Amino acid sequence: MPAPSLSLAELGGLDERRFVDALGSLFEHSPWVAEAAWRRRPFGSVAELHAALELAMREAPRERQLELIRAHPELAGREAQQRTLTRESSKEQASVGLDRLTADELETLGRLNAAYRDRFGFPLIVCAREHTKDSIIAWGVARLAHSREQEIDIALGEIAKIARLRLADLVEEPS
Amino acid sequence: MPAPSLSLAELGGLDERRFVDALGSLFEHSPWVAEAAWRRRPFGSVAELHAALELAMREAPRERQLELIRAHPELAGREAQQRTLTRESSKEQASVGLDRLTADELETLGRLNAAYRDRFGFPLIVCAREHTKDSIIAWGVARLAHSREQEIDIALGEIAKIARLRLADLVEEPS
Numbered sequence: 212m213p214a215p216s217l218s219l220a221e222l223g224g225l226d227e228r229r230f231v232d233a234l235g236s237l238f239e240h241s242p243w244v245a246e247a248a249w250r251r252r253p254f255g256s257v258a259e260l261h262a263a264l265e266l267a268m269r270e271a272p273r274e275r276q277l278e279l280i281r282a283h284p285e286l287a288g289r290e291a292q293q294r295t296l297t298r299e300s301s302k303e304q305a306s307v308g309l310d311r312l313t314a315d316e317l318e319t320l321g322r323l324n325a326a327y328r329d330r331f332g333f334p335l336i337v338c339a340r341e342h343t344k345d346s347i348i349a350w351g352v353a354r355l356a357h358s359r360e361q362e363i364d365i366a367l368g369e370i371a372k373i374a375r376l377r378l379a380d381l382v383e384e385p386s
Numbered sequence: 387m388p389a390p391s392l393s394l395a396e397l398g399g400l401d402e403r404r405f406v407d408a409l410g411s412l413f414e415h416s417p418w419v420a421e422a423a424w425r426r427r428p429f430g431s432v433a434e435l436h437a438a439l440e441l442a443m444r445e446a447p448r449e450r451q452l453e454l455i456r457a458h459p460e461l462a463g464r465e466a467q468q469r470t471l472t473r474e475s476s477k478e479q480a481s482v483g484l485d486r487l488t489a490d491e492l493e494t495l496g497r498l499n500a501a502y503r504d505r506f507g508f509p510l511i512v513c514a515r516e517h518t519k520d521s522i523i524a525w526g527v528a529r530l531a532h533s534r535e536q537e538i539d540i541a542l543g544e545i546a547k548i549a550r551l552r553l554a555d556l557v558e559e560p561s
Contacts, residue, residue: 256445258441258444258445259441259445261444262437262440262441262444265437265440266433266434266437269433269436269437270431270433270434341529341532341536341540342525342528343527343528343531345527345528346521346524346525346527346528348524349520349521349523349524349525350517350521350524350525352518352520352521353517353518353520353521354516356518361516365516368547368550372543375539375543
């Protein structure tokens with residue numbers, strides 16, 4: 212990852228449009244999260260900024276949360292094969308080798324993705340940078356046994372983690 | 387789990403001591419997190435209350451965060467065998483069968499716990515209620531390859547998840 216390029220002070224001075232331009236990609240295809248967080252400024256720390264972003268997501272209506280979840284690509288799925296992943300997702304999936312699976316691994320993950328989407332109606336979301344291929348698959352299988360409510364909660368938690376790491380790539384902590 | 391027994395409005399009316407009495411157990415052996423969060427009241431939603439708790443943890447000095455991490459028991463470790471787990475941890479570990487492992491499973495997890503503590507100097511923390519025995523072990527093995535900084539961040543994330551679920555057991559969302 213390149214060094215963070217934006218300071219917290221710079222971010223604090225942005226109007227809504229520029230703030231959303233800068234942080235809109237933290238939540239996959241869902242700039243509305245940054246938009247809602249902007250209203251909670253000022254932010255005294257990167258942790259406070261992240262808390263505002265997560266809160267905007269957690270307090271959104273359930274339908275909005277489901278749209279956010281559904282805006283995510285599958286792991287090593289169609290978007291990856293067609294090279295239509297967002298730049299961030301592409302890096303994250305590559306960081307654990309999901310862009311160079313063997314045929315067997317691809318089949319295992321493909322079956323898991325299909326079973327998961329079939330059961331819950333949305334894609335399996337894992338903060339890939341915290342995992343390996345094997346632990347993603349083991350956790351995915353475990354998650355098939357959950358209720359839909361539980362999986363919505365876990366998916367939002369993973370999305371918040373993904374956003375935390377993307378934010379750390381972007382914004383410098385004041386020293 | 388019993389039905390939540392405290393409303394958000396009731397919680398909002400508590401003085402610092404009673405607030406910490408009510409929520410001190412959300413963060414294992416670490417009532418200082420609730421204490422710091424109390425200063426951020428009022429809380430308009432359970433999500434806001436959780437955000438304040440997580441922020442208190444995230445903004446604490448690194449030494450304090452490490453104490454919090456180290457205050458956690460191992461999964462199916464010494465505390466579990468000596469029956470000295472907190473009530474919350476005991477329920478959480480039992481919910482995925484960590485209280486009734488086979489001798490082989492106990493040995494596998496014991497070796498993982500030891501390797502993890504040896505490498506990072508603190509126990510492996512996983513939000514057990516989101517996992518199965520197998521996915522805990524697969525993720526634990528994956529995490530051995532991380533840097534210490536990464537594992538501190540993941541541990542804090544798991545602790546925030548554990549607190550979110552404990553909070554949902556305790557406090558009713560206003561309807």
